[in-house]
Amino acid sequence: MSVTAPLGFRAAGVAAGIKSGGSRDLALVVNDGPSRAAAGVFTANRVQAAPVLWSRQVLSGGRLRAVVLNSGGANACTGPEGFQDTHATAEKVAEVLDDSAGEVAVCSTGLIGERLPMDALLSGVETAAGQLSRDGGLAAADAIRTTDTVSKISFKRGSGYMVGGMAKGAGMLAPALATMLCVITTDAEVSAEELDTVLRAATSRTFDRLDTDGCMSTNDTVLLLASGAAEVRPDLAEFEERVTEVCADLARQLLVDAEGASKAIAIEVVGAADEDDAVKVGRAVARSNLLKCAIHGEDPNWGRVLAAVGTTDAEFEPDRLNVAINGIWICRGGAVGDDRSKVDMRPRDVTITIDLSAGPHTATVHTTDLTADYVHENSAYSS
Amino acid sequence: MSVTAPLGFRAAGVAAGIKSGGSRDLALVVNDGPSRAAAGVFTANRVQAAPVLWSRQVLSGGRLRAVVLNSGGANACTGPEGFQDTHATAEKVAEVLDDSAGEVAVCSTGLIGERLPMDALLSGVETAAGQLSRDGGLAAADAIRTTDTVSKISFKRGSGYMVGGMAKGAGMLAPALATMLCVITTDAEVSAEELDTVLRAATSRTFDRLDTDGCMSTNDTVLLLASGAAEVRPDLAEFEERVTEVCADLARQLLVDAEGASKAIAIEVVGAADEDDAVKVGRAVARSNLLKCAIHGEDPNWGRVLAAVGTTDAEFEPDRLNVAINGIWICRGGAVGDDRSKVDMRPRDVTITIDLSAGPHTATVHTTDLTADYVHENSAYSS
Incomplete structure (x- = not known):
């Protein structure tokens, strides 16, 4: 289902030979309309990959006919030649669709600082164009994986319309945005301006609150395309x-x-003076390597939580901070609370609740523990 | 030598029984004058341990007779009772020295969120007072270790005077300040105001530019004491x-x-528009877990350097960034530079040079790689 769950979209995922090993590495998503309205949100990193520079420019027109995505190379820090490669990729998609390159977004993911193998990529675009189909969403989601162990897809039904999506991203996840590529589609009738508003609101409370390793990517892109094929104007x-x-x-x-x-x-984070404070505190805690190691070791180390909270300028008094881990308030009033031996740290899901005692606002930030496996994957794999 | 290298200082380090295992865990450093001028710099964390709150107050008077330091417990997040424990510790030192608690600084390091075993600590103060000597600097440096594998001491000779010091700190090192305790002594004649100016200048370019894991402590303290015993007024x-x-x-x-x-x-960081920009960029790069993993894997991954630089608001143009690793300029103009296979990553010391091409200013920030051993130490050891 994925991006082809909504009407009006076809997709394909093929092995173009960009990655060594012969797995799928090129995806094409095509919007057959009648509408081509689209919006995009991009990485806040000032070092931006060529495809980000290109797609940002394309999206300023508010219309997309197609998105071409490749894994196996980020095309970041590749200079003017890298930008020409992105341009040539969009032109090739335009050629096979008999359309304009100015409505083709390009996304790339993989190693920074290397040129893409353009012969393989361009012939991959031709192959993908020949395989475009209404059930190509799964193959497309598979083709954008890098170190992802599984494809990520989703779809939800609205009143008379669908929203579908696919994403990739496994490391380098950090606010604004998580390191990832994501394409979301809908067959509802929505204008480009409305898509932009909706996409910013949705990402600010989801992808923007995911921080697995504090590292911000050069390639993050989230696109939202509307075909209007369901002929429904949604609420x-x-x-x-x-x-x-x-x-x-x-x-x-x-x-x-x-x-x-x-x-x-x-x-x-609860009891915050405003939502910004709550997000700020959540992110500071999510970025504490020491805390992430403690959680890995199943140690409910609330001292490391407080040490991270204390690095922010959020509104709070140190002696009014309360912290619960998996529901047990082990820190009350900035000091020892309930018996820490009551905390069950065995489940994979761990919830850390921080009460700032400064107001009614809340926010939740998601992260992961820090493990020897993370170190291994990121010291052995050049990405 | 350590803190007893300069004239006018005695020190001791004893096993008070605060740590399990019987190793030294309490240090006492005494300034016998004639001067008692002193200055201190403390953690910027808003969650501050009781000894930090106490010593900051003591230092506002600009005079110190003694410093008592313990490992085996941070006395942080221990509420009003923890503060009373610190106060009682200072009173005990005052009693054994027949002096005022208002000129006794207290430093603690170890696990956050647990009360100190005060009986052991107070009787340790008595023992230490009985062992104070002119060659007690090494024992004192040994007593403040937590996960430190070795004692850290230093001394330098000025024109007719000495400067000596000891420090502890192995994890949780981050700007403002590194997680550490440090006592520096001198027998020069320097006023409290001058000591304050000198200490701030010295720490801002040394400890403040050390960031091993991005985590800021609740207990960081650097103290500078002058005895004036050399009877020299230094330049x-x-x-x-x-x-x-x-x-x-x-x-x-x-x-x-x-x-x-x-x-x-x-x-x-070189070529910065100002020193602040250089420090900001250095810290952002020092905090990239992905880069630290790559260096651990001996991968000269300049893409991860650029991705970290791009998260800052320092003055630079992405296509004018140059990066050298161990002297080889593998990134020029924001893109591929010299052959990365020329970079020798085997030495323990790795130098990453980042040229922002934006001005004449420079700064150097020091960090370490991220390893499975770091994860292991910090998931197995509660601190």
């Missing part, structure tokens, strides 16, 4: 809810599959 | 240089002994 609040659900579902799949992780940690 | 520029040398030497020892590290990484 925008409901539509935003469905898109947010698809984003949250994909974000959850990214988290569970994060490189080397053995725990999925939800950091719930 | 202040030379004195600052000597103090900075002692700090740099101790910082280097902390870095080499950092938990689980196999590489010492110097991140040299």
Whole structure:
């Protein structure tokens, strides 16, 4: 299902020979309309890959006919030649679809600093074009994997329309955005401006609150395409809810599959003076290597939580902080609370609740533990 | 030598029974004058241990007769009772020295969130007072170790005076300050105000530029005590240089002994518009888990360097960034530079040079690689 769950979309995923090993590495998603409205959200990193620079420009027109995605190479830090490669890729897609390159987004993921094998990539585009189909969503989701162990797909039904999506991302996940590629489709009738508003709202509360290793990528891209093929003009609040659900579902799949992780940690910040404070505190805690190691060792080390909270400028008094791990309030008033031996650290899911005692606002940030496997994957694999 | 290298200081290090296992865990450093001028720099963490709150207050008077330090417990997040414990410790030192508790600094290091065993600690103070001697500096340095595998001491000779120091710290090292305790002594005649200026300048360019795991402690303390016993009024520029040398030497020892590290990484930022930009970029790169894993795997992954630089708001253009690793400029103009196979990654010391091409300013930040041993030490050891 994935991106082809909504009407009006075809997709394909093929092995173009960009990756060594012969697995799928090129995906094509085509919007057959009648609408081509689209929006995109991109990495906040100032070092941006060529495909990000290109697609950002394309999206300024608010229309997309197609998205071409490759794994096996990020085409980041590749200079003007890398940008020409992205341009040539879009032109090739335009040629096989008999359409304009100015409505073709390009996404790349893989190693930074190497040129893409363009002969393989361009002939892969031709192969993919020949295999485009209404049930190509799964193959497309498979083709964008790098160190992902499984494909990530999702779809939700609205009132008379569908929202579908696929994503990749396993390491380098951090706010604004998680390191990932994501394509979301819908057959509802929604304008480009509305898609933009909805996508920003949905990503800010899902992908933006995922931080597995604090590292921000050069290639993060989330695209939202509307075909209008269901001929339904949705209630925008409901539509935003469905898109947010698809984003949250994909974000959850990214988290569970994060490189080397053995725990999925939800950091719930409550009692914040405002939502920004809650997010700030959640992120600071999510980025504490010491805490992430402790959770890996199944040690409910609330001292490391407080040490991380204390690095922020959020509104709180140190002696009014409360911390629960898996429901046991082991820190009360900034000091020892309930018996830490009552905390069951064995489940894969760990919830850390931090009460700032400063107001009514809340936010949840998701992260993973830090493991020897993470170190191994990221010291052995050049990415 | 250590803190007893300068005239006018006695020290002792004893096993008080705070740590299980019977190793030394309590140190006492006494300034016999004639001067008692002193200054201190403390953690920027808003969650501060009781001894930090106490010693900050004591130092506002600009005078110190003694410093008592314990390992085996941080006395952080221990509430009003923890503060009373610190106060009682200072009173005990005052009693055995027949002096005022208002001129006794207290430093603690170890696990957060547990009360100290006060009976053991107070009788340890008595024992230490009985063992104070002019050659007690080594025993004192030994007593403040936690996961440190070796004692850290240093001394430098000025024109007619000495500067000596000891430090502890192996994990949780991060800017402002590295997680550590440090006591520096001198027999020069320097006022409290001058000591404060010199200490801030020295720490800002040494301990503040050490970031092994991005985690900021609740207990960091650096103290500088002057006895005036050499009866020499130093040239202040030379004195600052000597103090900075002692700090740099101790910082280097902390870095080499950092938990689980196999590489010492110097991140040299050059071509910055100002020094703040250079430090900001150095810290962002020092905090990239992905880069630290790559260096551990001896992979000269400049793409991860650029991805980290791109998260900052420092002045630079992405296509004018140059990166050298161990002297080989493998990234030029934001893209591939010299052959990466020329980089020799085998030495323990790795230098990453980042040229922002934005001005004449420079700074160097020091960090370590991220290893499975780090994960192991910090998931198995509650601290």
